[in-house]
Amino acid sequence: MKDIKVKLINNPNKIISYWKNEKFTVALIVFFGLAFNGGTVLGPIYQGKLIDSILRGDSLSTLIVLGIKFVAIIVTIQLMRYFKRLYIRRFANNTSATMRLMIYNNIMNKSIIQLEDESAGNLMTRAISDVELCVEGMRKFTTEVFDTGVLMLSYFISMLIYDVKITILASVFIPVAMLLAEKLKVIIYKYSIAFRNKSSEVADLTYGTIENAILYRVNGIEKRNRDKYNIELEDLQNKAIKAHILENSMQPIYNVIAMLGVILVIYLGGTKTIEGNWTVGIFSAYIAIFTAMAVKASKAAKLFNSVQKSQVSWKRIKTYLSEYQSKDTFANIKKEKTSLIVDSLSFTYSIGKDNIVENINFEAKEGEIIGVTGPIACGKTTLGIALLGQYPYLGSIKVDGKELKSYSEYERSQMISYLGHRPQLLSDTIYNNITLGEDLKINSVLRDICFEDDLKAMPERESTVVGNNGIRLSGGQQSRIALARTLVRKNKIIILDDPFSAVDMQTEEKIIENLRKNYKESIIILISHRLSIFNKINKVLLIKDDKSLIYGTHNELMESSTLYKSIYDLQSSGGGIDEK
Ligand SMILES: Nc1ncnc2c1ncn2[C@@H]1O[C@H](COP(=O)(O)OP(=O)(O)OP(=O)(O)O)[C@@H](O)[C@H]1O
Incomplete structure (x- = not known):
């Protein structure tokens, strides 16, 4: 996927801004979404026409023309679907990159006091994993606006065209299933937030354990720490089960409720067909459209749930999304004596x-x-x-x-x-640790910190990678490399x-x-x-x-x-x- 650009955004703490920010992509999504979901209904309609044509004993050439039209419609619809998905994916990728940039910018602009209050690293890791969940919810929502909203509307309109009475009577059960799903989202939200919070706590504990593994081992407290970790994991599992069980166990119930109307469709539509007011093809098309609509409606719960879950993540990242502030790099510093x-x-x-x-x-x-x-x-x-x-x-x-x-x-x-x-050394080369990525000469500073002999013993010289926190250097070497970094710009x-x-x-x-x-x-x-x-x-x-x-x-x-x-x-x- 080419030309993904990270764009700065106005009002980054309002979720609607992210759709506004991707106007062109969103316009394409709307176009292909309407074309695909609006056109989908043509599939069963042409299928019905094909059945009627066979039952009428139409000529082979008529059947072939109808068959070609049917295939062409299916291919076009699938193409529209492909492009809709492509642009929704692009919207999600761009939004994810924009949110990450805004969070990064927010953290970089925090004052030293704020940064000390909360560990910037942990905060960032947590916010980034929330970005993924939030954007996934936004992607699903955008998809479902068309796959559920537009599709159901086009199904409903075509069913009304076939028969107003049957359509209204049979569709009564569909809002019931959707309403139930909507009501249950509050409970699902509660469990979901408890699960997400626990998940963050366990993630912190995991990072802490990795960081302090040697300390725990040397002091013989590994077991105590492991036991504590196990208890936390069990709690996490419980919360995960509670969060997922309700969500998944409700699906069959929504299905049954939404499908109740099919009994009416079969009875009323069947009567209409026997009486000769409907052809078999229309009856078949109607049942296919109604079934597809009922299945879609029962899955609306998934949409509500994904939106709900993404709201949990959104609430957490929202506070880290503020207007972009570019760092000013203008310096008016006197050259003369300090x-x-x-x-x-x-x-x-x-x-x-x-x-x-x-x-x-x-x-x-x-x-x-x-x-x-x-x-x-x-x-x-x-x-x-x-x-x-x-x-x-x-x-x-x-x-x-x-x-x-x-x-x-x-x-x-x-x-x-x-x-x-x-010393706060980066897991990078000696050169980069001293220059922090700038193009600077370091020979004289290495002499100043008496590092030349140390360097001679290193085959890679200043390209030697120092390891995490400088672990591959001695304490004295670590502190002198950090000293060189402080001195190099004089x-x-x-x-x-x-x-x-x-x-x-x-x-x-x-x-x-x-x-x-x-x-x-x-x-x-x-x-x-x-x-x-x-x-x-x-x-x-x-x-x-x-x-x-x-x-x-x-x-x-x-x-x-x-x-x-x-x-x-x-x-x-x-x-x-x-x-x-
Ligand atoms: N970030 C901080 N927030 C609040 N209080 C702090 C902080 N850092 C240090 N202090 C407090 O400031 C006081 C002075 O600490 P500081 O580290 O400046 O002393 P020091 O003379 O450098 O100590 P040392 O000789 O042990 O290096 C201590 O009582 C310490 O508890």
């Missing part, structure tokens, strides 16, 4: 909660490395995150004289790079949170030396517990337990802060800040 002025900065993750860091003041200029240290949980990581400007903050963070929050998100991403605690401000925890002290020293030499246009914020290299950097920010600060050079802090001096001395003699 400066950072932090004034009375206070920050907490959730509005209304106590500040985690408070009244932070310091200044830095390009070429400087600023160390941030302090006891466990004093807020070092939090300060690093606050300096990214992704969360709301109080006070001021000025980069090159302009308030950080007044830069656009894209500009901030171009000015500041950040290395968090976890952003104005580089925030490194504990980058050397998996690196030996000698390598750490060499890397710091490289940073000093080769990143003279950047300001580096180096968060660390380990103070051994703090005598080689420009300034140190010590955050104390009571949230108070000391800012100065290493030598100044050694003189002015007994806390800093004692930590430094302790670590120099083999202890650490945590023991303090």
Whole structure:
């Protein structure tokens, strides 16, 4: 199927928009749907004419002409059916792609706070599986508008043309079957939603189990976890049975109700035929049309059910469908010297909660490395995150004289790079992990992070695939590749949170030396517990337990802060800040 284009859509949270978005395809569906379903009735009509012609003893040539017409009608109708199906499938594919794009766009535009609230990955996986169900319901609905709606209408009209009284009397049972199906959908909906929710829970549990398999094994809790998983699976099965049993067990009942009218058709139509008011061919055509209509009507429940199921999915994805926002990639960043002025900065993750860091003041200029240290949980990581400007903050963070929050998100991403605690490596090559798909030279950054010897031992060099989360690399290699990613663009401000925890002290020293030499246009914020290299950097920010600060050079802090001096001395003699 060619020329499937993913189109942006207005009002993506209204389901009708998806039909509007595919106007041309929908027009073709309507054309072929009307032609196929409207024309289908001609099949039994011509079949009846053929029977009458045989009974009348018409000549062979008349029979052949009638036979050819009959075959031509059948072939044309089937062709119409083929095109109707083709375009409905195209509508479904396009809609599915559009919905996925809108969900992707919505997630990509969520703020960092919203993304932390719900795991973006899980959310996306769940929403995508709902897209499939929802679109399947939309496809069935579109199909059934013609296969049930138009078809039944054309059957009904042709039956009325044959005989109004018989048609009205015999068709009375059909709305009863449809009404029953319609009423039961509420109950089916209830069970269906319980099944879908459980299914999501089990999916989450499955992902969690895969992710934590080794943890469970090492700690000997595999059995406990398996037992819990089994209980959840049993519950899922029960809910699946309840959701499906009612839906499927009702079908024969609808059939019987809808078909009750056939008794009347046989009696009244038969009498009419015996009396000579109908030919055998008309009688046969009428029975065929009525039976087809009754069967269609009894299957209307399927339509209601599929619409109902798709509504369940639609409700779940609806909240993730919002107007497309293209990411702006315009950056107005000063080329000249970088400066950072932090004034009375206070920050907490959730509005209304106590500040985690408070009244932070310091200044830095390009070429400087600023160390941030302090006891466990004093807020070092939090300060690093606050300096990214992704969360709301109080006070001021000025980069090159302009308030950080007044830069656009894209500009901030171009000015500041950040290395968090976890290396967050992609299951890709070393090169792609560093460049994130951009065309960048990485030789010098590999030298800066002292990775050249490591690379020599890898036959594929920078094309080495690191495995899921960098599993094929050592801890120190993982953290240095993540460090290289943070350094490679030489952003104005580089925030490194504990980058050397998996690196030996000698390598750490060499890397710091490289940073000093080769990143003279950047300001580096180096968060660390380990103070051994703090005598080689420009300034140190010590955050104390009571949230108070000391800012100065290493030598100044050694003189002015007994806390800093004692930590430094302790670590120099083999202890650490945590023991303090
Ligand atoms: N995302 C978060 N939401 C709410 N509170 C958080 C969040 N992250 C950290 N905190 C809280 O902020 C406080 C400071 O944590 P932070 O990680 O900044 O300290 P740290 O000095 O970097 O710690 P460590 O030395 O252990 O690395 C802690 O009390 C922690 O519970």
